[in-house]
Amino acid sequence: MTIEETEHEEKSVSPEHECPVTTSFMDHRVQSEPWEFISELHEKCPVHKVPETGVWLMVNYEASKEALLTPEIFSSTVRAAAGHQAEKLRLHQEILSKEGWGHVLTLQRTDPPVHTHYRKLINRVFTPRRVAAMAPNIDAVANSLIDAFEESGECEFVSEFAMPLPGIIITEQLGLDRSQIYTFKKWADAMLAPSMRLLTEEEVREVAEIELEAQRHFAQEFEKRRENPSDDLISALVHSHEEGEEPLTTAELQNLMHQLITGGFETTTSALAHGIWLLIEYPETQKLLRSNPELIESFIEEALRFWSPVQGLARMTTEDTEVCGTEIPSGSMVSVRYGAANRDPEQFEDPEKFDITRNDNGGHLAFGFGAHFCPGASLARQELKSAFTALLERSEWFDFAKPLQDPAHEPSFFLLPLEEMHIKIK
Numbered sequence: 001m002t003i004e005e006t007e008h009e010e011k012s013v014s015p016e017h018e019c020p021v022t023t024s025f026m027d028h029r030v031q032s033e034p035w036e037f038i039s040e041l042h043e044k045c046p047v048h049k050v051p052e053t054g055v056w057l058m059v060n061y062e063a064s065k066e067a068l069l070t071p072e073i074f075s076s077t078v079r080a081a082a083g084h085q086a087e088k089l090r091l092h093q094e095i096l097s098k099e100g101w102g103h104v105l106t107l108q109r110t111d112p113p114v115h116t117h118y119r120k121l122i123n124r125v126f127t128p129r130r131v132a133a134m135a136p137n138i139d140a141v142a143n144s145l146i147d148a149f150e151e152s153g154e155c156e157f158v159s160e161f162a163m164p165l166p167g168i169i170i171t172e173q174l175g176l177d178r179s180q181i182y183t184f185k186k187w188a189d190a191m192l193a194p195s196m197r198l199l200t201e202e203e204v205r206e207v208a209e210i211e212l213e214a215q216r217h218f219a220q221e222f223e224k225r226r227e228n229p230s231d232d233l234i235s236a237l238v239h240s241h242e243e244g245e246e247p248l249t250t251a252e253l254q255n256l257m258h259q260l261i262t263g264g265f266e267t268t269t270s271a272l273a274h275g276i277w278l279l280i281e282y283p284e285t286q287k288l289l290r291s292n293p294e295l296i297e298s299f300i301e302e303a304l305r306f307w308s309p310v311q312g313l314a315r316m317t318t319e320d321t322e323v324c325g326t327e328i329p330s331g332s333m334v335s336v337r338y339g340a341a342n343r344d345p346e347q348f349e350d351p352e353k354f355d356i357t358r359n360d361n362g363g364h365l366a367f368g369f370g371a372h373f374c375p376g377a378s379l380a381r382q383e384l385k386s387a388f389t390a391l392l393e394r395s396e397w398f399d400f401a402k403p404l405q406d407p408a409h410e411p412s413f414f415l416l417p418l419e420e421m422h423i424k425i426k
């Protein structure tokens with residue numbers, strides 16, 4: 001099958017992939033603020049092979065959506081060990097398999113029909129009812145975090161609010177005590193590290209050891225919940241099978257934990273921090289939102305479109321294919337760039353304009369599209385709504401207390417993790 005948009009028919013097929021864009025995606029600054037690079041790609045090269053890694057970046061909105069709907073060609077069963085740090089990732093898996101649980105492929109790393117099986121179980125866990133029941137606690141956590149810095153009128157927003165809010169919610173849901181949030185953060189960082197950046201062998205060993213510590217903890221929690229079910233997420237997962245269905249194995253449960261932790265924590269932190277950044281950068285929008293609080297949901301969706309926390313995720317091609325006039329060989333790693341698709345001028349009018357009154361942002365891809373659409377989206381939206389409602393109601397104005405670091409984000413191929421953001425709250 002060929003993915004080819006009519007709008008791109010005039011672009012010639014380039015088997016050798018002669019892309020005129022020479023900016024390097026390996027540059028930390030480009031990863032941190034990729035907008036100029038992305039805008040050039042939209043114009044000249046919507047499918048771009050990163051010379052240093054061989055990974056293809058797909059930025060076109062329609063082509064990305066179609067790829068996400070075509071798992072037979074753009075498979076999610078990405079063999080981690082096939083990428084540009086193959087050897088290191090193999091070592092990582094060896095350590096986990098020997099002393100704990102190597103990563104088996106579940107949910108996000110599977111295609112239908114295997115994916116459909118896992119997804120059915122996850123959907124039983126992430127019900128709208130469960131999220132609605134969590135809302136009062138999310139409001140309370142948001143307010144308690146504000147209590148701690150309200151008087152001083154200043155805070156380092158990432159560590160004092162954006163990280164602990166989703167951190168506490170997920171820590172509690174995973175059966176840990178709120179006070180263990182920093183242990184949990186350490187586990188989450190270690191789990192994310194191999195996909196965030198190139199690691200040295202020593203770092204690989206270090207992050208694998210930390211992940212083993214998390215696995216041992218979860219294995220004990222699974223056992224406890226098997227015998228004594230509770231109403232948290234671990235228990236819901238352990239008991240997600242219905243009569244006649246096989247329960248999830250410990251290896252599968254470990255992998256699902258990994259996905260919930262890597263999928264649900266840093267992403268929400270990033271969305272919260274970028275929301276504040278945007279309100280400070282666009283004071284007119286801050287004024288507008290403060291005087292029209294009913295715009296909160298449009299603000300959240302526009303912030304997700306504008307600074308998408310997940311900039312891209314990988315698929316592996318199962319056959320030679322053609323996208324926007326570029327041939328991608330079978331067995332290639334393709335990074336579908338949700339964040340870039342959300343700035344595609346063919347899809348969004350004036351995409352570089354942050355506008356909370358726009359009516360075309362409903363179709364943004366910040367939570368993905370198709371079978372893998374984020375099951376945590378309603379939880380994330382609830383966390384964002386609780387947070388911004390409380391922050392806006394309890395303040396008159398936000399401003400930066402210090403300029404952001406330069407580059408503002410930690411290096412990452414697919415996320416936008418903010419190092420720190422010092423703000424003043426009047």
Ligand code: HEM
Nearest residue numbers: 107108263264267268271309310366367368372374376380
């Ligand atoms: C603002 C916050 C969030 C963003 C931007 C986000 C983004 C995404 C995206 C883009 C995908 C699609 C992956 C793909 O196409 O392969 C995804 C999937 C996923 N997300 Fe989220 N997510 C967020 C919050 C959460 C939360 C709170 C949880 C759970 C606690 C979560 C758990 C997952 C899981 C398990 C998947 C895999 C689903 C599957 O493969 O069927 N996410 N997310």
